[in-house]
Each structure stands twice: as C-alpha cells, then as structure tokens.
Amino acid sequence: MKCYSIDLDGTLLNSEHEISEANLQTINELHEQGHTVILNTGRAYADVVKINALQNLEIPIFCVNGSVLFSKSKELLYEATIPLSTYKEIFPILKELGVGILVYTNYGGFPSTLPPLHKKSKEELNTLFETFNYDQILEKDQLKIYKLIALTHYDQLDKIEEVKKALSGKFEISMASSFPNNVEITSIEAHKGKALLRYQQMMNLDFEEIIAFGDGGNDLAMFEVATTSVAMANAPLHVQEKADIITKSNNEDGFAHAVRHLLNLKTENIVLS
Numbered sequence: 001m002k003c004y005s006i007d008l009d010g011t012l013l014n015s016e017h018e019i020s021e022a023n024l025q026t027i028n029e030l031h032e033q034g035h036t037v038i039l040n041t042g043r044a045y046a047d048v049v050k051i052n053a054l055q056n057l058e059i060p061i062f063c064v065n066g067s068v069l070f071s072k073s074k075e076l077l078y079e080a081t082i083p084l085s086t087y088k089e090i091f092p093i094l095k096e097l098g099v100g101i102l103v104y105t106n107y108g109g110f111p112s113t114l115p116p117l118h119k120k121s122k123e124e125l126n127t128l129f130e131t132f133n134y135d136q137i138l139e140k141d142q143l144k145i146y147k148l149i150a151l152t153h154y155d156q157l158d159k160i161e162e163v164k165k166a167l168s169g170k171f172e173i174s175m176a177s178s179f180p181n182n183v184e185i186t187s188i189e190a191h192k193g194k195a196l197l198r199y200q201q202m203m204n205l206d207f208e209e210i211i212a213f214g215d216g217g218n219d220l221a222m223f224e225v226a227t228t229s230v231a232m233a234n235a236p237l238h239v240q241e242k243a244d245i246i247t248k249s250n251n252e253d254g255f256a257h258a259v260r261h262l263l264n265l266k267t268e269n270i271v272l273s
Contacts, residue, residue: 003207004030005196005222006255008041008048009115009178010215011232014251017115019053026256031059036205038062040192042178042218044104044113044146045070064104065176065186065218066195067146077202078195080187082145084138086171090148090185091134093166099159100129100151103137106144110137114149114182122153148185157181176218180236184218192218193225213247213255215239230258 006012012023030037040062041048048054048061061070069078082090087103094101103110111132117125137143152159163183164175172188192212200207212222215235223229223242231243232254240246248254 001035001205001207002209002211003036003038003196003200003205004259005038005040005192005210005212005226007192007214007216007219007222008039008043008051010234010250011213011219012039012250012255013051017051017118019051020253020256022253022256024053026259027057027059030259031057036060036207038196038199040066040195040212040222042147042184042216043115044109046108047113047115060199062192062195062199064146065174065178065184065190066192066198066221067104067186067190069195069199071203078198079144079146080189082148082173082185082187084143084145086173087145087148088138090167090171090173094148094150094163097150097159097162097166099163100125100149101134102147102149102151103134103145104147104149105137105140106142106146107140110134114151114178117151125151125153146186147190150183150185152181154181174221176216176221178216178218192221193223194221196222196225213258215250230255 013019027037038060042065043063045063058072060072067080071077102114111128150163157180160183174186174188174190176184178184196210209227210225211228212226213230214222215232220242229243230245230247231240232247233249245258247258
C-alpha cells in the first residue's frame with residue numbers, strides 16, 4: 001500500500017480554489033486501487049469541507065499543518081494545541097510587529113481563516129485586523145488554539161523574517177509559511193510529516209511508499225518523511241529544490257500528471273513538462 005499525501009491550496013486546487021475533474025478522478029482511482037490518499041493541508045477542517053468536490057470523498061483529512069487529524073469516516077483522531085500561556089506571550093509580539101493576526105481555534109478562525117481573505121484589498125485587510133476585538137477569543141469556554149498566522153502585505157515581506165527572528169528559539173512551536181507573506185505558528189507536535197507517521201502508527205499501517213505533493217514552505221515537512229516528494233511548477237524555487245520531482249502547475253493538473261506518468265521513476269530532480 002502506498003500513501004499519497006496531498007496539499008490543497010496551490011497543489012490539488014487551482015488558482016480559483018477548485019479541484020479539476022482530472023485531479024478528482026485520479027484521487028478516486030488511487031482509492032479504488034487500495035492506496036491511502038490523505039489531504040494534508042494548512043486549512044481548518046471547516047474550510048476543507050466547504051469544497052463541494054471533496055465532500056463525498058472517504059479519505060483522511062489532516063488540517064492546520066498536522067494539528068488536527070480526521071479519519072476517513074470524519075472521526076477526530078488527534079489534535080495538537082498551542083498552550084494558552086504561550087499564545088498570551090506570542091500575541092503581543094506579533095501585535096508589536098504590526099502584522100495581521102489570524103487565530104485558529106476549536107470555535108473557528110478569528111477574525112477569519114485564510115481562504116476568505118485571498119481576494120480582499122489591502123485596505124479591507126487593514127480594517128479587519130485593526131478593528132477586531134481579540135480579547136473576546138480568550139473569553140471562550142474550553143478554548144483550544146490550533147494555529148496563529150502572522151500575515152503581511154506583499155510589499156512588506158521583510159516583516160515575515162522579523163516575525164521568525166522574534167519567535168525563533170523562544171517557544172516550543174513550529175513555524176512554516178504556506179505563502180510568502182505569512183508565518184503559520186502551531187504546536188511543536190503539529191507538522192505535516194509527523195502527522196503522516198503518527199497516522200500510520202495509530203492505524204497500524206505499513207506504507208511501502210509515502211508520496212507527498214506540495215507547493216509551499218509548510219509542505220517541506222511532508223517532503224522530509226516522503227519516499228518521493230513532488231513539487232508543483234508554481235512552487236517557490238526553495239520548495240522545488242527540496243523535491244525529487246517537479247510536475248506541472250496547479251492550473252495544469254500537475255497532481256494528476258505526476259501520478260499518471262512519473263511516480264514510477266526514481267531519478268532525482270525530474271522536471272515534468
């Protein structure tokens with residue numbers, strides 16, 4: 001049995017955040033052949049199941065960069081959270097740096113999750129972050145915090161390095177970037193690669209191969225544990241350099257293309273055209 005671990009945004013989904021018929025068909029074929037197909041995403045679960053084409057698939061879904069694992073029957077298997085004490089220390093640091101802050105919790109994302117923000121203007125984003133009352137989050141009963149996202153505008157990318165420098169080595173957290181303009185902060189136990197190994201152990205499975213597909217910095221954690229790592233043509237250069245295979249872009253059914261034609265090849269750094 002092989003395991004196919006697939007990122008969503010920028011990988012399985014096209015630029016319109018939709019899954020193509022070719023990619024969906026490929027997932028169904030892999031499932032029918034008895035392989036394990038896993039959606040391994042930085043998205044919250046609610047943002048995954050909003051995608052109509054994915055709602056009827058009986059496959060595991062790993063959310064929030066490996067923070068929350070769901071079985072193929074949508075049973076919660078595992079969750080890793082950021083301690084509230086750690087959150088209370090990190091939040092003012094991010095506030096002082098002047099970045100937008102998204103907080104992913106068991107009550108949802110505040111003031112939003114990331115997908116709905118992609119098409120908002122700079123002014124709309126500034127207003128959202130400046131007017132939101134973050135104090136209300138800590139008033140929630142039995143609060144669990146899965147992830148913080150530090151978000152900046154593309155003309156202020158220097159702030160991303162400032163965030164990483166300010167937090168690095170000071171807290172037991174994982175940091176990764178799903179897009180160049182963000183830093184995703186999770187529990188030290190939240191890791192797309194660790195999630196795959198954890199699931200294999202929990203379900204008493206033995207994957208003969210782990211094949212990981214991704215396009216972002218948070219997908220490098222999958223590449224670390226994969227037998228074969230596949231980067232999309234739209235991935236940044238530093239992600240492509242870590243991959244065994246570079247396939248077509250997410251707008252060209254790169255996932256389906258790689259599965260159908262090239263995963264039996266073992267040559268390093270294959271470029272698919």
